[in-house]
Amino acid sequence: MTRKKTFLILGLFLFLFPTLSNSQCPEGFNTTMDENGKENCNDVDECNEDDYGLICKENAECRNTVGGYYCYCADGFTSSTKKETFTAASPQTCRDINECVSMKNICPANAECHNSAPYYACICASGFTSSTGVEAFRSGDNVTCNDIDECLDEAICGPNASCNNTEGSYICVCNAGFRLKSGKADFTGNHEQCEDLCKIDQTICGNGTCHHGADGHYCSCHSGFTNYGNKKHRCTELNCDIFKDETSLEKTFPTVHDHISHLKKSCLDLTESETPKEKSDDLLEFLMSLMDKLMSGEVLTDNKKVSLFFNLVEHALRLTGPFVSPPGTEKMAEYTEVKMKVYKGSELPQGPTTISSEHAKLDIDLEVAAGDPLYYPGFTAVSLLTYKNLEKFVNGHFGGVKREGNESYQINSKVVTITVSNTNTSHLKEPIRLTVHHLEKTNKTFHTCVFWDSSVEGGAWSTRGCRVVTSSPEYTVCSCEHLSSFAVLMALYDTEDRFDLKLITWVGLSLSLVCLFFCILTFSMIRSIQSPRTTMHLHLCISLFIANFIFLAGISRTENKVGCAVVAGMLHFFYLSAFCWMCLEGIQLFRMVVLVFNTNFKTAYMMAGGYGVPAVIVAISAMVSHKEYGTDKHCWLSLDLIWSFFGPACVIIIVNIFFFLITAWKLAQKFSSLNPDLDSLQKIKAFTITAVAQLCILGTMWIFGCFQFEKGTIAMTYLFTIFGSLQGVMLFVMHCLLSKQVRDEYQNIASRLFAPRKKTYSEFSYSHSSKPQASKSTQDTGESQI
Numbered sequence: 001m002t003r004k005k006t007f008l009i010l011g012l013f014l015f016l017f018p019t020l021s022n023s024q025c026p027e028g029f030n031t032t033m034d035e036n037g038k039e040n041c042n043d044v045d046e047c048n049e050d051d052y053g054l055i056c057k058e059n060a061e062c063r064n065t066v067g068g069y070y071c072y073c074a075d076g077f078t079s080s081t082k083k084e085t086f087t088a089a090s091p092q093t094c095r096d097i098n099e100c101v102s103m104k105n106i107c108p109a110n111a112e113c114h115n116s117a118p119y120y121a122c123i124c125a126s127g128f129t130s131s132t133g134v135e136a137f138r139s140g141d142n143v144t145c146n147d148i149d150e151c152l153d154e155a156i157c158g159p160n161a162s163c164n165n166t167e168g169s170y171i172c173v174c175n176a177g178f179r180l181k182s183g184k185a186d187f188t189g190n191h192e193q194c195e196d197l198c199k200i201d202q203t204i205c206g207n208g209t210c211h212h213g214a215d216g217h218y219c220s221c222h223s224g225f226t227n228y229g230n231k232k233h234r235c236t237e238l239n240c241d242i243f244k245d246e247t248s249l250e251k252t253f254p255t256v257h258d259h260i261s262h263l264k265k266s267c268l269d270l271t272e273s274e275t276p277k278e279k280s281d282d283l284l285e286f287l288m289s290l291m292d293k294l295m296s297g298e299v300l301t302d303n304k305k306v307s308l309f310f311n312l313v314e315h316a317l318r319l320t321g322p323f324v325s326p327p328g329t330e331k332m333a334e335y336t337e338v339k340m341k342v343y344k345g346s347e348l349p350q351g352p353t354t355i356s357s358e359h360a361k362l363d364i365d366l367e368v369a370a371g372d373p374l375y376y377p378g379f380t381a382v383s384l385l386t387y388k389n390l391e392k393f394v395n396g397h398f399g400g401v402k403r404e405g406n407e408s409y410q411i412n413s414k415v416v417t418i419t420v421s422n423t424n425t426s427h428l429k430e431p432i433r434l435t436v437h438h439l440e441k442t443n444k445t446f447h448t449c450v451f452w453d454s455s456v457e458g459g460a461w462s463t464r465g466c467r468v469v470t471s472s473p474e475y476t477v478c479s480c481e482h483l484s485s486f487a488v489l490m491a492l493y494d495t496e497d498r499f500d501l502k503l504i505t506w507v508g509l510s511l512s513l514v515c516l517f518f519c520i521l522t523f524s525m526i527r528s529i530q531s532p533r534t535t536m537h538l539h540l541c542i543s544l545f546i547a548n549f550i551f552l553a554g555i556s557r558t559e560n561k562v563g564c565a566v567v568a569g570m571l572h573f574f575y576l577s578a579f580c581w582m583c584l585e586g587i588q589l590f591r592m593v594v595l596v597f598n599t600n601f602k603t604a605y606m607m608a609g610g611y612g613v614p615a616v617i618v619a620i621s622a623m624v625s626h627k628e629y630g631t632d633k634h635c636w637l638s639l640d641l642i643w644s645f646f647g648p649a650c651v652i653i654i655v656n657i658f659f660f661l662i663t664a665w666k667l668a669q670k671f672s673s674l675n676p677d678l679d680s681l682q683k684i685k686a687f688t689i690t691a692v693a694q695l696c697i698l699g700t701m702w703i704f705g706c707f708q709f710e711k712g713t714i715a716m717t718y719l720f721t722i723f724g725s726l727q728g729v730m731l732f733v734m735h736c737l738l739s740k741q742v743r744d745e746y747q748n749i750a751s752r753l754f755a756p757r758k759k760t761y762s763e764f765s766y767s768h769s770s771k772p773q774a775s776k777s778t779q780d781t782g783e784s785q786i
Contacts, residue, residue: 076118127168176216208235307459321381371422400462449478508725576614
């Protein structure tokens with residue numbers, strides 16, 4: 001029993017011994033016996049698929065280490081946990097990397113990137129092929145994508161079209177005379193084919209017949225229509241109707257019948273001319289000669305004629321423009337200047353352009369001048385016509401100008417006409433900008449931009465659609481939303497029509513008429529004071545009396561233009577006559593004191609100076625500008641002619657001041673010397689004082705009148721009204737009441753009328769014999785001491 005236990009223990013020991021021996025190698029190693037029977041620990045290769053299978057997960061690779069191993073994602077994959085290594089027990093997985101997203105420009109030019117697992121592929125885009133002929137490649141393969149020239153295939157675009165190679169593709173363009181039904185400019189592929197243009201678009205020529213030629217289609221226009229010499233463009237109507245109505249034009253402008261007939265013929269020839277340039281030059285030259293003829297005479301006498309004139313000019317310019325060769329033309333005549341710019345081509349012109357003349361400058365957008373692109377006829381013409389003297393014919397038609405107060409208007413620029421090839425210019429997409437230079441340079445007035453509107457009262461200046469951009473003393477810049485004939489108005493401020501001023505005028509002039517009447521009776525009836533000097537006083541009073549009477553009776557009677565003009569002419573004459581008699585008094589004083597004492601003018605000379613000179617001035621003014629006699633408000637001179645009165649008046653005032661200064665200087669010398677003839681010097685002194693006082697009264701009044709043409713002169717207006725209306729009263733006071741000799745005569749007359757008594761024969765004889773002696777001392781001057 002004991003022996004059996006011993007063998008059993010020994011057997012169990014022998015069985016357990018190898019297990020105990022193996023357990024001595026660490027994990028990842030196994031035990032082997034060498035030749036000598038010695039046990040060794042060797043590394044276990046966990047990555048050996050034959051022994052262990054796929055220990056790492058899909059898309060991962062295994063790497064053995066001493067005593068262990070680790071897993072890592074294969075090339076083209078990345079760990080889901082971003083860890084580079086892991087074991088089989090780890091939950092990590094390997095996911096594919098999208099190189100087409102993460103790596104920019106990984107493929108060469110003209111190639112497309114396609115992602116795959118585990119890598120990517122570069123494939124040449126459509127229209128390109130690889131340089132090595134392979135379909136797919138990667139960046140490191142040194143492969144490029146080259147363009148494929150599709151146009152090497154002659155049939156790729158089909159008939160009637162040309163192929164143009166492009167990078168990666170091609171386009172087909174229809175040959176001249178052919179077009180796609182879709183209206184597209186080009187195509188690719190065989191979805192469409194080019195067809196004969198004349199067949200697919202029967203309206204391409206408008207009012208003409210389409211033909212197919214070697215260089216494409218061309219249009220033959222029907223009668224009355226034209227394509228302005230460009231056979232490939234639509235035929236549009238050449239409207240010569242304004243020239244065809246010769247009867248109406250001849251009645252309106254009878255002096256230019258031949259010109260209108262020639263314009264009609266030239267217009268009709270434009271539809272038939274194969275080389276219309278000469279015809280257009282002919283039309284333009286005859287148009288300018290017609291305008292010169294009209295503006296050289298008195299033809300444009302009313303607004304309706306002016307409207308017809310503008311319509312004729314604008315129509316002819318619009319007809320002529322398309323036939324002018326680019327870049328344009330310039331023509332100048334006696335009364336007109338035309339500058340024209342022309343653009344031709346299939347493309348609609350764009351961008352700004354400028355036309356300048358001596359008196360104006362036009363800035364306009366070419367797209368606005370061309371008009372609607374759908375109806376673009378292949379040309380664009382812009383013309384600027386400047387009239388050199390038209391402002392005098394159209395000055396005064398201001399029915400379309402809204403007045404803010406009592407101001408009046410006057411044209412202060414040359415009139416210009418603007419035309420373009422665009423037929424719809426009533427409301428432009430972009431406004432034009434017109435710069436016009438002023439005729440009268442002033443910064444003390446307000447300027448307004450206007451155009452001629454034929455729809456207002458038969459034709460008048462209007463501000464509708466125009467505004468002032470900027471204005472200076474030299475020029476005004478206007479912005480207008482339409483085209484027509486334009487000008488710049490200058491506002492003039494008349495004296496305000498106030499009741500108090502009217503009252504002063506009527507009361508003052510009435511008193512002056514009474515006083516002047518007494519002055520006329522005094523100087524004509526009292527023989528004791530009559531002399532050349534009193535003759536001057538007499539005719540001065542007569543002139544003022546008649547002028548004031550006409551002023552009261554007819555200054556506001558403007559309903560009859562002829563009568564109003566006569567009233568204005570008479571006022572012009574008699575007021576100038578009053579100044580001329582004042583001038584004669586100054587000259588007479590100068591002759592008496594400076595030259596020779598006691599010398600007088602002959603009566604004929606005085607009459608020639610007092611009435612002849614103003615008659616000559618009025619006659620010349622009436623012949624030159626008879627239309628300027630009478631205005632819309634008063635029967636007086638218009639502002640254009642006012643200096644035919646103020647000019648001579650200012651000259652007379654200056655001359656008299658000159659003479660009076662010399663006279664005063666000479667008198668001072670004479671009084672300083674011991675001259676025994678003190679009585680004569682005393683009379684001359686009184687003569688001088690009264691003359692100077694007369695000049696101050698009458699001259700100062702008209703100086704105040706010079707300030708009536710601007711706003712804000714109310715003080716001057718009151719002074720002018722008071723002095724002007726009371727000048728007759730002042731003359732009566734100065735020449736009659738302040739004259740001792742005249743007062744004595746008044747007393748004698750009053751004593752005879754109101755206290756009559758019988759005289760004895762001796763008293764009667766003494767009175768008649770002594771009176772001439774008493775008055776002889778004043779015979780030469782007609783003045784007593786003041």
